[in-house]
Structure formats: structure tokens, C-alpha cells
Amino acid sequence: MKATVPITVASLKVACSQCNLVELCLPFGMSESEIDRLDELVGARRKIKRQQHLYRAGDPFEAIYAIRAGSFKTDVLLEDGREQVTGFQMTGEMLGLDGISTEAHSCNAIALEDSEVCVIAYSKLEELSRVVEGLQLQFHKVMSREIVRDHGVMTLLGSMRAEERLAAFLLNMSQRFTARGFSPAEFHLRMTREEIGSYLGLKLETVSRAFSKFQDEGLIAVQQKHIRILDIVGLKRLIQHPTPRP
Amino acid sequence: MKATVPITVASLKVACSQCNLVELCLPFGMSESEIDRLDELVGARRKIKRQQHLYRAGDPFEAIYAIRAGSFKTDVLLEDGREQVTGFQMTGEMLGLDGISTEAHSCNAIALEDSEVCVIAYSKLEELSRVVEGLQLQFHKVMSREIVRDHGVMTLLGSMRAEERLAAFLLNMSQRFTARGFSPAEFHLRMTREEIGSYLGLKLETVSRAFSKFQDEGLIAVQQKHIRILDIVGLKRLIQHPTPRP
DNA sequence: ATGTACCGTTGATCCACGTCAACCACGAAA
DNA sequence: TTTCGTGGTTGACGTGGATCAACGGTACAT
Structure with missing residues (x-):
């Protein structure tokens, strides 16, 4: 028989230290004490229904998102209506990194199924990654991995x-x-x-x-x-x- | 008549604060006092002759590079010999960001003409960007811009x-x-x-x-x-x- | 000058993929 | 159950760019 978990405010709050995606997500490679501090980072979860936008091209950039459940696509719309899907994202992967450069998102993120994301305020991430050893490196690795992935897609499309x-x-x-x-x-x-x-x-x-x-x-x-x-x-x-x- | 600049060790040393690429390169958007501190960051210059490699896929990752003069291409070689050029870089642009994710470079960087780069040890960059306000943000913007650029190329190749x-x-x-x-x-x-x-x-x-x-x-x-x-x-x-x- | 190696141009032909169109499968709503 | 809408499959045909091939221009060494 399964124990019933009481529903409290605390248990509803997001906690990286409790999340079973640790080894796929931002906390990867960080020490336990570091991960504990991460819990301050994730402000809220947000549920996105199938076909709905997490953000749109042009939206002001404030946060990046870690997918907690579900999956997304990102795409760019050309003026003439052509659409280019730039990626598919699954649980544990990051969304919104494109927004940092211009402080506005440059693509659309759309849920492929009912999904849930952790909202990571970028200002907080900057702040915390100045203090928490492993977070800075891990965040840089996440961005770098995205660049490498994109090069892979370019190779695929180009040759x-x-x-x-x-x-x-x-x-x-x-x-x-x-x-x-x-x-x-x-x-x-x-x-x-x-x-x-x-x-x-x-x-x-x-x-x-x-x-x-x-x-x-x-x-x-x-x-x-x-x-x-x-x-x-x-x-x-x-x-x-x-x-x-x- | 033009004043003669005496050639001293000091004047040969790289100095971001003296460099006329400021508005294109990493220091963009940083305050003067911040830029002064950047001078510790750039360890050395390195000259690369036309057709020579700055780094190769597989090389251990230690530094990123800012192009001081000249231009480069980056490419990926497939097992069967096909080559995909993933980008062309000009003065003020960054090279090597792909290496952070796996701590090894994932592409080749080859000079298109005789060129010179500033070598930025990644460990120093991490360290300094924890302290210098604007450096962290600017570095993140540089990486994010690379991601946005890559999405643009994917759109081009895909549609x-x-x-x-x-x-x-x-x-x-x-x-x-x-x-x-x-x-x-x-x-x-x-x-x-x-x-x-x-x-x-x-x-x-x-x-x-x-x-x-x-x-x-x-x-x-x-x-x-x-x-x-x-x-x-x-x-x-x-x-x-x-x-x-x- | 003269050779030579690389790079670029241009033409003729071919074929992988796009286009257009008909049809089918499945799920939701009535 | 039928109907409707969206998404997937399949066929016939057309075309944009690849391929194959010949040639021309430029840079550099001798």
C-alpha cells in the first residue's frame, strides 16, 4: 500500500533538490549543498497546455525555463509565412536562452503536449551564479551545448x-x-x-x-x-x- | 606630423582598454572601470597564418578567442569526408564557445587570412565574471547571440x-x-x-x-x-x- | 616569359525532392 | 451511429540544384 503524501504549500513548491531530473537539468554536476541553494532560484512552476505558447518572438526576456514535464518545439516565422522549427525540447532541457542577447525572445516556444516548466528568473540566475561555484559552469555548459547541437543541425541541413x-x-x-x-x-x-x-x-x-x-x-x-x-x-x-x- | 610611439613591453601587451574593437567585442556595454579590469583577462595574443588551425575538433578546451585582426571559418568534418562550414568570423567576434560543453572543441577553426587573436583563458573568464558586473552579462549575451545566429542559419538552410x-x-x-x-x-x-x-x-x-x-x-x-x-x-x-x- | 596549381565559370544532363492531388485513418463532436 | 476535421499516406509529375565535364583566369614559383 502506498503512503499518502499530504498536500502542503511546501510540497507544492518547486525544489531542485527534490526533483528527479537533476541529472539532466541545470543542477547536473553540482554538489548537494550547491543544489540546496538552487531552490531559491526557481520561483514558480507554470503549466502550459498543448499548442499554447510559453513565449513568443518579441516578448521581453525575463526568465529561462526548465521543462519539468512534457515537451515543446521552438520555431521562427518568416515574414512570408514560412515556418522553421529550430528544435524540439524534452524534460530537463532549457528554453529561452535565445532571449539573453537582445533581451527579447527571438523565437516561439510552443507546447507539444500539456506541459510544465520551472521559471528561472534570469536576474536571479546571474546573481546566484556569481556565488554558487558549480552553477556558473553548468549554465555555461548548457548554453555551449545548445551551440554544439545547433551546429549538428546545420550539418544535417547542409550536407x-x-x-x-x-x-x-x-x-x-x-x-x-x-x-x-x-x-x-x-x-x-x-x-x-x-x-x-x-x-x-x-x-x-x-x-x-x-x-x-x-x-x-x-x-x-x-x-x-x-x-x-x-x-x-x-x-x-x-x-x-x-x-x-x- | 605623427608622434612616434615608443615600442616597450607594456605597449606590446594586449589591453582591452586600448583596443579599438571595444564596441564589437566582449567589453561592449561595460563601464570604463570594468574594462580596465578586463586587461587582466587577456593573457596573450596569438598569430595564426592563413590556412592554419587555431584549434581542431577534439582539442582540449582551455580558452576562448577574440579575433583582433583577420578572419576565420569554423567547420565540422563528417566521417565520410563531407565538410560543413558552420560559420565565418571576423574581427571582434568570439571563437571557441563550442568547447565549453564537453571541455573539448567540437569543430575546427581555420584562419582565412593571416590573423591574430586574443587568448582568453576560460578559467580566468569564469573567475573575473563573478566579480566584474558587466562581464558576466556581456559574456552570456555573446553566447546567446551565437545561438540566435545559428537559428538564423538553420532557417536559411531549412527553408x-x-x-x-x-x-x-x-x-x-x-x-x-x-x-x-x-x-x-x-x-x-x-x-x-x-x-x-x-x-x-x-x-x-x-x-x-x-x-x-x-x-x-x-x-x-x-x-x-x-x-x-x-x-x-x-x-x-x-x-x-x-x-x-x- | 612559362609552367603549374588552384579557383571560378559555364554548359549539358540527371535525379532527389517538391508539388499537386486523391485518398485513408483516427478521434472528437453531434 | 454518422459527420467532420486534422493528420498521414501514396501516386504522378515537374523542377531546382547536383553532377559531370570542359575551359578560362589569376597568382605564384621558376
């Missing part, structure tokens, strides 16, 4: 063909689900084919066809948004050995 | 056609030369067609053809690496109104 892109995307998702304790081989995508396509620089039809092709070749089993990876080695091979060359 | 990409590239170069006090309309590209192509996700032939087309249309005058922009409005129009749509 890979459609099937390689999708294979890379699936392997990346698998790896991130694994890091969160889910199955590496079976997962549920929260985004549409069109959003995947936008992210990968492809049309939704091309994404769909590539999914079907992978299925025909026995690499994966697809049923709508549900994916089962049957041959992870085969997918990796697709990326390393593109089209046979002279 | 623009060849000529739009080249137009965006030229306008970006023009704007950066302008910020450095050079002509907005006439400049010298330091990179080859192949490098531009790699950056824009195009083959060098396509880049060359797009240059020729722009020239035929009277938008620019090209002579090898020398570019003159004749119709900046026309170039901007190219980006905002892509192919006429239904």
Missing part, C-alpha cells in the same frame, strides 16, 4: 539527404528517450510530420515517404506517431555510408 | 532556395563590414566559392551561377572575390518575396 536526416532524427530521439529512462527502441513522437519536416528542411510528404521506406526495409515499425526501432545499426549505417560514392 | 541563401549571405557580410567601419557596398570575400557553398548548403557551381545571375540582373558586380553591391534593396526583396506563390 545530408532526406533519409539520412530522418535517420539522424530518429537516433537522436531514441538517445534522448533513453537518457530519460524510456525505451531506446519504442517511443511516441509528439510532433506532426509537418513539424518534423520543417525541422529537417523537408516537406511532410518526403518525411512520410522516408518513414514508409524505413518500414519496408525493416528498419522501423511505424504506426502514426508510434515508432519502434527494429534495426538501430541499420539506421546508423545509413548516416555513415550515404549514397555509394565513386 | 530558403539557393538565390535567397546567397542574397542573405551577402547582406549579412555587408552589414558586418559596415559595423566595422568598411563600405557596406564594396568588400573582399576571404573565402572560396566552395566554402560559401558548404556554409549555405550548396555546391560551388550553384554559388557561382547565383553570383553570375545577380550580376546579370544588375544586383551586384562580381570579380572573383571582390564584390560590389549595386542594388541592396533588390537583394533584400529577393529574400522577402521568394518565388511567386499562388
Whole structure:
């Protein structure tokens, strides 16, 4: 029988020290005493319903966000209506780093499912990271990781063909689900084919066809948004050995 | 008549407070007294000859670099030999931010011409930015700006056609030369067609053809690496109104 | 001058992906 | 149950840019 946890104000408050995302989130690598101090940092949680915006391009920048539950996409809208998805974010990942440079957000963050974020006031983060040893480094690492990730996407968009892109995307998702304790081989995508396509620089039809092709070749089993990876080695091979060359 | 500056050890030492790149570089937005303290930060200059590496992917990360003179490209090499140029950097811009996340560099930085950088030990930067008010914020802004820039490139690679990409590239170069006090309309590209192509996700032939087309249309005058922009409005129009749509 | 190596230009052809269009699957609402 | 809307699949066809190939210009060494 399960113990009932009494609902108190204290238990509703966010506490990094209590959060089971520690090893994915900002506190990673910090000592216990440091993490205790982090609890001052996170002001509030905020719930965002599916399809709603966490922030929009142009919004004044005040805070960054750590995803506590759920997932998001970030995108940029061009004047002529074209949309570019710049990333998909899952639990433990940060949102809003783009806003620091101009003190206004430069993209939209939209929940792919009902989600919850920890609100981290940037002013407090600055303040605290001057004092708490590991926080400064960890925050810099988070930003740097975002830059490295973006370079990876640029490589994908700049030099890979459609099937390689999708294979890379699936392997990346698998790896991130694994890091969160889910199955590496079976997962549920929260985004549409069109959003995947936008992210990968492809049309939704091309994404769909590539999914079907992978299925025909026995690499994966697809049923709508549900994916089962049957041959992870085969997918990796697709990326390393593109089209046979002279 | 110009006064002769005596060459002493002191005058050879780098000094942010003396550097005329202040408004482009890390010290931007900092007070005079803050900038004075920055002088402790920059340990040494380093000269890099054309085509030589400032750092390579895999090198242990110890410092970031501010470009004092010259220009660089950064690139990622895929196992199969494909190269993706992830950026071109000019004076006042930062290099090496990618290394923080894993404590090793994740790309190569190669000089496009004989160049000189200021070496900023990362440990010192961390230390000093805990104390100096404006340095922490400015450094975060530099990283954030890199993220925003990368999103811009992702948009370009993911949703623009060849000529739009080249137009965006030229306008970006023009704007950066302008910020450095050079002509907005006439400049010298330091990179080859192949490098531009790699950056824009195009083959060098396509880049060359797009240059020729722009020239035929009277938008620019090209002579090898020398570019003159004749119709900046026309170039901007190219980006905002892509192919006429239904 | 003369060779040589790299870089850039241009043309001819090909093909991966976009476009257009029809249809199907699933879930929510009536 | 039917209806409706959104999202996904599949086919037929067109095209933008890749590929292949030849040639021209420039810079630098001899």
C-alpha cells in the first residue's frame, strides 16, 4: 500500500533538490549543498497546455525555463509565412536562452503536449551564479551545448539527404528517450510530420515517404506517431555510408 | 606630423582598454572601470597564418578567442569526408564557445587570412565574471547571440532556395563590414566559392551561377572575390518575396 | 616569359525532392 | 451511429540544384 503524501504549500513548491531530473537539468554536476541553494532560484512552476505558447518572438526576456514535464518545439516565422522549427525540447532541457542577447525572445516556444516548466528568473540566475561555484559552469555548459547541437543541425541541413536526416532524427530521439529512462527502441513522437519536416528542411510528404521506406526495409515499425526501432545499426549505417560514392 | 610611439613591453601587451574593437567585442556595454579590469583577462595574443588551425575538433578546451585582426571559418568534418562550414568570423567576434560543453572543441577553426587573436583563458573568464558586473552579462549575451545566429542559419538552410541563401549571405557580410567601419557596398570575400557553398548548403557551381545571375540582373558586380553591391534593396526583396506563390 | 596549381565559370544532363492531388485513418463532436 | 476535421499516406509529375565535364583566369614559383 502506498503512503499518502499530504498536500502542503511546501510540497507544492518547486525544489531542485527534490526533483528527479537533476541529472539532466541545470543542477547536473553540482554538489548537494550547491543544489540546496538552487531552490531559491526557481520561483514558480507554470503549466502550459498543448499548442499554447510559453513565449513568443518579441516578448521581453525575463526568465529561462526548465521543462519539468512534457515537451515543446521552438520555431521562427518568416515574414512570408514560412515556418522553421529550430528544435524540439524534452524534460530537463532549457528554453529561452535565445532571449539573453537582445533581451527579447527571438523565437516561439510552443507546447507539444500539456506541459510544465520551472521559471528561472534570469536576474536571479546571474546573481546566484556569481556565488554558487558549480552553477556558473553548468549554465555555461548548457548554453555551449545548445551551440554544439545547433551546429549538428546545420550539418544535417547542409550536407545530408532526406533519409539520412530522418535517420539522424530518429537516433537522436531514441538517445534522448533513453537518457530519460524510456525505451531506446519504442517511443511516441509528439510532433506532426509537418513539424518534423520543417525541422529537417523537408516537406511532410518526403518525411512520410522516408518513414514508409524505413518500414519496408525493416528498419522501423511505424504506426502514426508510434515508432519502434527494429534495426538501430541499420539506421546508423545509413548516416555513415550515404549514397555509394565513386 | 605623427608622434612616434615608443615600442616597450607594456605597449606590446594586449589591453582591452586600448583596443579599438571595444564596441564589437566582449567589453561592449561595460563601464570604463570594468574594462580596465578586463586587461587582466587577456593573457596573450596569438598569430595564426592563413590556412592554419587555431584549434581542431577534439582539442582540449582551455580558452576562448577574440579575433583582433583577420578572419576565420569554423567547420565540422563528417566521417565520410563531407565538410560543413558552420560559420565565418571576423574581427571582434568570439571563437571557441563550442568547447565549453564537453571541455573539448567540437569543430575546427581555420584562419582565412593571416590573423591574430586574443587568448582568453576560460578559467580566468569564469573567475573575473563573478566579480566584474558587466562581464558576466556581456559574456552570456555573446553566447546567446551565437545561438540566435545559428537559428538564423538553420532557417536559411531549412527553408530558403539557393538565390535567397546567397542574397542573405551577402547582406549579412555587408552589414558586418559596415559595423566595422568598411563600405557596406564594396568588400573582399576571404573565402572560396566552395566554402560559401558548404556554409549555405550548396555546391560551388550553384554559388557561382547565383553570383553570375545577380550580376546579370544588375544586383551586384562580381570579380572573383571582390564584390560590389549595386542594388541592396533588390537583394533584400529577393529574400522577402521568394518565388511567386499562388 | 612559362609552367603549374588552384579557383571560378559555364554548359549539358540527371535525379532527389517538391508539388499537386486523391485518398485513408483516427478521434472528437453531434 | 454518422459527420467532420486534422493528420498521414501514396501516386504522378515537374523542377531546382547536383553532377559531370570542359575551359578560362589569376597568382605564384621558376
